[in-house]
Amino acid sequence: MTGNSVIFIIMEKKPPEKAGRREFLRLSALGTAGAFAAPAIGAFSGKPEIKATGSFPGILSGKHKRAGIALIGLGHYSADLLAPALQETEIAFLAGIVAGPMDNEKAWKEKYKIPQKNIYNYDNFDEIAHNRDINIVYVVLPNSMHKEFTIRAANAGKHVICEKPMAMNAGECIEMINACRQNNVGLSIGYRLHYEPYNQEIMRLGQEKVFGNVLHITCGSAWRNTSFDTWRWQKEMGGGAMMDMGVYPLQAARYVTGEEPLFVSAQTFVTRPGKFEGVDEVTSFQLEFPGGTIATLDTGFHANYDHLYVFAEKGWFELRPYSSYRGISGRTSKGELIFPEINQQAAQMDEDAANMMAGRPLRVPGEEGLRDMLVVDAVFESIRTGRPVIMAGPAGQEENRPGGLVQ
Numbered sequence: 001m002t003g004n005s006v007i008f009i010i011m012e013k014k015p016p017e018k019a020g021r022r023e024f025l026r027l028s029a030l031g032t033a034g035a036f037a038a039p040a041i042g043a044f045s046g047k048p049e050i051k052a053t054g055s056f057p058g059i060l061s062g063k064h065k066r067a068g069i070a071l072i073g074l075g076h077y078s079a080d081l082l083a084p085a086l087q088e089t090e091i092a093f094l095a096g097i098v099a100g101p102m103d104n105e106k107a108w109k110e111k112y113k114i115p116q117k118n119i120y121n122y123d124n125f126d127e128i129a130h131n132r133d134i135n136i137v138y139v140v141l142p143n144s145m146h147k148e149f150t151i152r153a154a155n156a157g158k159h160v161i162c163e164k165p166m167a168m169n170a171g172e173c174i175e176m177i178n179a180c181r182q183n184n185v186g187l188s189i190g191y192r193l194h195y196e197p198y199n200q201e202i203m204r205l206g207q208e209k210v211f212g213n214v215l216h217i218t219c220g221s222a223w224r225n226t227s228f229d230t231w232r233w234q235k236e237m238g239g240g241a242m243m244d245m246g247v248y249p250l251q252a253a254r255y256v257t258g259e260e261p262l263f264v265s266a267q268t269f270v271t272r273p274g275k276f277e278g279v280d281e282v283t284s285f286q287l288e289f290p291g292g293t294i295a296t297l298d299t300g301f302h303a304n305y306d307h308l309y310v311f312a313e314k315g316w317f318e319l320r321p322y323s324s325y326r327g328i329s330g331r332t333s334k335g336e337l338i339f340p341e342i343n344q345q346a347a348q349m350d351e352d353a354a355n356m357m358a359g360r361p362l363r364v365p366g367e368e369g370l371r372d373m374l375v376v377d378a379v380f381e382s383i384r385t386g387r388p389v390i391m392a393g394p395a396g397q398e399e400n401r402p403g404g405l406v407q
Contacts, residue, residue, distance in 0.1 A: 067353035068095025068133045069161075070118070072125070072149055073140030074103040077163070081325065082138065083112065085345035092353035095133045098125055125149070129156035136353060138190075139163060143238025147172040150187065154179040159186040159356040161349070165247050166369030168238050170377050173370040180366065186356040189369035191251060195347040197339035198319055198328045199255075202308065205317050206256035211333065212313030217256055217295040219249035219308045221323050222282075225301035240279035242379060246299035247372050248323045252308050253287055253295035260371060261287035261295075264378040265388040271302045285379045 069092050071078045086094040096118030099105040105119060118133055128134055137153035139146055139162045146167050153160045160180060166189050167173045180187040193199040206214050222245055254260065266285035275281070282300035289295070298305075306321040315333035322328060325344060330337035355362050378389040 065091075065357050067092050067135040067159075067357050068118075069093065069136045069138050069349065069353070070096035070098060070120070070128065070134045070158075071138050071140060072098035073142075073145075073163075074099060074108065075140070078138075078140045081345050082140065082349070083108075085343050085349065088343055088346045089350045089353075091357070092136070092349040095135075096120065096128075096131070098122065098128075098137075125152060126156055128153070128158060135159060136161060136356060138349075143243055144168055144236060146238075147176055150176045151179040154183040154185050154187070157183060157185060159188075161188045161190055161352055162366075162369070163190040164369070164372075165238070165243055165376065166366065166373055170370055170373040173366065173373050177366040177370065186352075186362060187366040188352045188356075188362045189364050189366060190348065191364045191368070192344040192348045193248075193251065193323060194255070194364050195342075195351060196328065196344050197342065198330050198337060199252075199322065201337060201339065202252075202310070202317065202319060202322075202330070203255045203258075205332070206310060206312075207258035209312070211315035211317065213291060214257055214293045214310055214312050216311045217253050217293060217297075217309070218311075219252045219295065219322070220298035220305050221245045221248035222298065222300040222303055222305050224304050235278040240281075240283075241300045242280050242283045242285075242376060244299075244301075246283055246285070246297075246376065246379070249295075249297035249299060249308075250285075250287075250372055250375055252322065253289075253293075253297060254371070254375075256308075256310055257289045257291060257293050257295075259289040259291060259293070260391065261289055261375060262391055263288040263388050264375060264382055264391060266379040266382040268383050269300075280383075283379065283383070285382070287375070 069086060071082060071094070074097060083094055086092060094112050094114070096114060097103075097105070097108050098120045099108070100122060108114060109116070109119060115133075118131065120128055128137070136159040137149070137156075139149050139153070139160060141149060141163075143165060146162050150160050150162050154176075162176070167176060177187060205211065222241065264285060264287055266283060268280045269282040269284075271281060282298075282302050284296070284298045287295040287297065306323055307318070308320070308322040309318045310316060317330065317332040317337075319328060319330040319337075322330070326341055328341070352362060354360075374391070378391060382389045
C-alpha cells in the first residue's frame with residue numbers, strides 16, 4: 001500500500017475499560033474475536049512490500065528460534081482455528097493461555113499439554129513478563145478489550161498479535177502503537193488474508209495495474225447473525241456489523257488500490273427492528289481514492305454473502321468467496337486463478353513469529369490497523385451526520401482529485 005497516511009481522527013468518548021470487561025464476563029463463554037475474525041510492528045520501522053507469491057524471501061528458511069504464543073480469549077476462533085493451526089506451524093507454537101472465568105482451563109491444559117506455569121488469568125496476566133517460554137501474546141478478545149491487553153502485553157515485554165478490528169477507534173490504535181514502540185516490541189494485526197495466495201494475487205493485479213487503472217470495486221462480507229445475547233450486540237464492547245465484518249471489504253478496497261481513500265460516505269439500515277440497541281445491523285459505505293477508483297462496500301448481520309469484484313480499464317478480476325477460511329476461488333477476464341489452499345492462520349502466525357523474533361518489519365503492522373480505524377471512524381461520522389467525510393491526505397491531494405463523492 002501507499003505510504004501516505006491520513007490524519008482524520010475522531011476521538012470518541014470511551015467507556016471505562018473495566019466495565020467492558022465485566023460485560024464480557026457476563027456474556028462470555030464466547031470470549032473471542034469470533035467465528036468470522038479476520039488482519040504492528042511499532043518497534044521496527046518500515047513497511048514490507050506486499051508480495052503476490054507468498055512469504056517474504058527466506059522468511060522460513062534457515063534456522064529461526066521458535067516463538068511461544070499465549071492466546072488470550074479462548075472462544076471459537078482460538079479453540080477451533082488458532083490452536084489447531086499452531087499444531088501445523090514451524091516457528092510459532094502454543095506455549096500458554098490466558099483464561100477467563102468461563103474458559104475451560106483444564107481442558108486446554110490437558111489437550112495441549114500446557115504447563116501450569118504458562119496458564120494465566122486476566123488478573124495475574126502482568127506476571128507473564130517473567131515467563132521466558134512466552135514471546136508473543138495473541139489478543140483474541142472483544143474489541144473493547146484490545147487496547148488494555150495489548151498495552152499490558154507490551155509493558156510485559158511481549159510481542160503482540162491483535163485481532164481485527166484493532167481497537168474501538170483510531171485514538172486507541174495510536175495508544176497501542178506507542179506502547180509497543182516504547183517497549184520495543186512488535187505489534188501485528190490479525191488480517192490473515194494478507195498471507196493468503198488468492199488475495200495476494202488480487203493485490204498484485206490491482207496495485208500493478210495489470211488490467212489498467214482500477215475503475216470500480218464492489219465488495220461485501222456479511223453473515224446472518226441470530227445470537228442476540230453475545231457481545232456483538234453491545235455497543236460499549238465494539239459490537240455491530242461494521243466493527244465485526246466491515247473491515248473486510250474496507251481492507252479489500254485499500255489493498256486492491258494500494259491507496260488511502262479521500263472521501264467516505266456511509267448509510268446504515270435495520271431489517272429486524274427491536275433487536276438492535278445502538279449497533280448497526282447493515283452498513284453500506286462508499287470510498288473514493290486518489291487514482292479515481294470508486295468502491296461500493298457492504299457488510300451486515302442480515303444475510304450471508306462474501307464477494308469481491310474489481311473492474312479495470314482493460315479487464316476485470318474477482319474472488320468468490322474472498323474472505324472465507326478455506327475454499328477461496330477466483331478468476332479474471334483472462335481465465336481462472338489457481339493457487340494452493342493454505343492454512344491461513346498458520347501462515348500468518350509463522351510469518352509474524354519469524355519476523356518478530358528476527359526484528360524484521362511485519363507484513364501487517366499496527367499502522368495498518370490504524371489506517372482502517374481512521375476510515376471506520378469516518379464511516380460512523382458519515383452515518384451520524386448524513387454527510388460524506390473528507391479524509392485529510394498528502395498536501396495537494398484534495399486539489400488534484402478527479403471528482404466524485406463530494407463536490
